[in-house]
Amino acid sequence: MSVTVRIPTPLRKITNGLDKISASGSSLSEIIKEIEKNFPGFQSRIYDENNQLRSFVNIYINGEDIRFLDGLESNTKSGDEVSIVPAVAGGN
Amino acid sequence: MSYIKYLTCKQCFNQYPIEPLNVCELCFGPLEVNYDYEKISNTVTRNSISNGPLNIWRYQPFLPVSLDNMIDIGTGFTPLIHAKNLGELLGLKNLYIKNDSVNPSYSFKDRPVAITTAKALEFDFKVLACVSTGNLMGSVAAHAAKAKMKSYVFFPTGLEKGKIIGSSVYGPTLISVDGNYDDVNRLCSELADNLKWAFVNVNMRPYYAEGSKTLGFEVAEQLGWKAPDHCVVPAASGELHTKIWKGLIEMKDVGLIEKVNTRMHLAQPEGCSPIVKAFNNQESQIIPVKPDTIAKSLAIGNPASGPFALQTLKTSSGSAVAAPEEEISECIQLLAETEGIFTETAGGVVISSLRKLVKNNKINSDDITIAFITGNGLKTQEVIEHTVKYNQIQPTYKSFEQTINIT
Numbered sequence: 001m002s003v004t005v006r007i008p009t010p011l012r013k014i015t016n017g018l019d020k021i022s023a024s025g026s027s028l029s030e031i032i033k034e035i036e037k038n039f040p041g042f043q044s045r046i047y048d049e050n051n052q053l054r055s056f057v058n059i060y061i062n063g064e065d066i067r068f069l070d071g072l073e074s075n076t077k078s079g080d081e082v083s084i085v086p087a088v089a090g091g092n
Numbered sequence: 093m094s095y096i097k098y099l100t101c102k103q104c105f106n107q108y109p110i111e112p113l114n115v116c117e118l119c120f121g122p123l124e125v126n127y128d129y130e131k132i133s134n135t136v137t138r139n140s141i142s143n144g145p146l147n148i149w150r151y152q153p154f155l156p157v158s159l160d161n162m163i164d165i166g167t168g169f170t171p172l173i174h175a176k177n178l179g180e181l182l183g184l185k186n187l188y189i190k191n192d193s194v195n196p197s198y199s200f201k202d203r204p205v206a207i208t209t210a211k212a213l214e215f216d217f218k219v220l221a222c223v224s225t226g227n228l229m230g231s232v233a234a235h236a237a238k239a240k241m242k243s244y245v246f247f248p249t250g251l252e253k254g255k256i257i258g259s260s261v262y263g264p265t266l267i268s269v270d271g272n273y274d275d276v277n278r279l280c281s282e283l284a285d286n287l288k289w290a291f292v293n294v295n296m297r298p299y300y301a302e303g304s305k306t307l308g309f310e311v312a313e314q315l316g317w318k319a320p321d322h323c324v325v326p327a328a329s330g331e332l333h334t335k336i337w338k339g340l341i342e343m344k345d346v347g348l349i350e351k352v353n354t355r356m357h358l359a360q361p362e363g364c365s366p367i368v369k370a371f372n373n374q375e376s377q378i379i380p381v382k383p384d385t386i387a388k389s390l391a392i393g394n395p396a397s398g399p400f401a402l403q404t405l406k407t408s409s410g411s412a413v414a415a416p417e418e419e420i421s422e423c424i425q426l427l428a429e430t431e432g433i434f435t436e437t438a439g440g441v442v443i444s445s446l447r448k449l450v451k452n453n454k455i456n457s458d459d460i461t462i463a464f465i466t467g468n469g470l471k472t473q474e475v476i477e478h479t480v481k482y483n484q485i486q487p488t489y490k491s492f493e494q495t496i497n498i499t
Binding site: 001006008009010011013019045046054055056057058060063065067068083084087088 | 114116118119120121122271275278281282285286317366377379380382394395399
């Protein structure tokens with residue numbers, strides 16, 4: 001069992017067009033590391049030069065913004081759904 | 093003809109073609125429309141605009157669409173009213189209300205949506221969609237009806253009845269989503285990635301956002317081709333604040349107005365004021381909040397254009413104000429009783445913030461000040477229902493005399 005990560009359009013060139021990826025890890029940063037192994041370049045697209053999440057990238061675990069959890073160190077467990085969403089999408 | 097050149101990332105300046113795209117694939121920054129300003133300034137004069145139609149299409153050279161697919165249900169060129177009574181109360185001689193609550197679907201949203209609908213037709217989309225705090229869904233459904241398109245509108249559960257009915261009447265598919273606006277927004281961002289729909293404020297956002305510039309153009313034109321000293325603008329995503337400023341700057345850049353010394357003030361309700369907090373704490377990043385406000389049209393806890401609103405506040409030396417929740421309905425009444433204009437909660441937030449700006453000496457009595465009233469009070473009647481009092485009488489002269497005190 002693993003975590004499902006939904007991939008937004010701007011990252012699909014790196015994930016060979018996949019819009020969903022399964023990955024395992026007990027925290028979000030571990031999940032991202034594992035995706036990076038399979039899809040090199042993934043991490044640098046969502047992290048800035050200080051290895052922090054880029055300011056225009058939002059990540060959600062089961063619909064909750066990770067800024068309301070523990071950021072990149074938020075826990076993940078089997079069956080969780082992770083969404084990566086551009087911050088500029090939406091807004092009214 | 094359109095003077096649009098390409099899309100540019102506002103953060104890393106990478107260029108993209110004119111397509112339904114809103115995010116830079118390198119840095120995730122927002123994309124913005126770029127124009128050939130030289131050509132615009134060679135084409136546009138005060139006269140050419142004055143002779144144009146009495147709606148937003150008079151500013152077409154500054155918009156990202158040609159007139160070929162124009163959808164017109166009467167959007168724009170709304171009244172700019174000298175608010176003498178409210179001004180006198182507040183000590184302002186030159187206070188004006190930009191009453192955008194009289195657009196076809198009763199909010200300023202008709203401006204961006206008219207432009208997005210035209211662009212969606214140009215891109216050959218068959219479906220218009222949006223995520224809405226209430227006003228946008230009415231506008232999207234109305235424009236889709238006129239354009240013979242289907243529409244799907246998503247909104248957070250618990251929205252005011254007037255906004256749901258005010259959208260439903262145009263025949264969209266209404267989808268109430270359990271959660272707050274930010275939850276609905278996340279869902280729609282994911283849907284927009286996979287559906288071939290024109291989500292007006294997601295994949296069509298660069299074009300959509302340009303529509304709000306027309307508020308800046310109109311105010312400058314209506315003031316006799318000059319920029320005001322102050323604008324007081326309500327903020328949800330923060331886009332409107334930034335785009336009114338962009339409109340004023342574009343007018344200066346092509347020589348239609350001489351200068352822009354406008355201070356762009358931003359107003360949010362206390363129960364959802366992430367941009368105000370970030371600005372007043374001098375932070376460059378917005379910290380998202382969980383909204384808890386009666387001003388549902390401004391209840392965006394994770395404002396997409398917050399960082400750019402912060403920049404506009406700084407560049408224009410504006411102030412950011414949070415309106416206390418208890419003042420919102422009081423200020424709706426204040427505007428109605430002094431100026432005869434019935435606004436929704438966002439307007440109450442603007443008037444409360446304006447009052448605070450005057451109190452804090454941010455606005456001088458002679459300054460030309462514009463309060464942007466962006467939505468209609470008939471949509472949020474619930475918030476002032478408790479103040480309604482009326483007399484019940486019998487249809488007799490005696491009953492009238494006994495009940496009504498004529499003084």
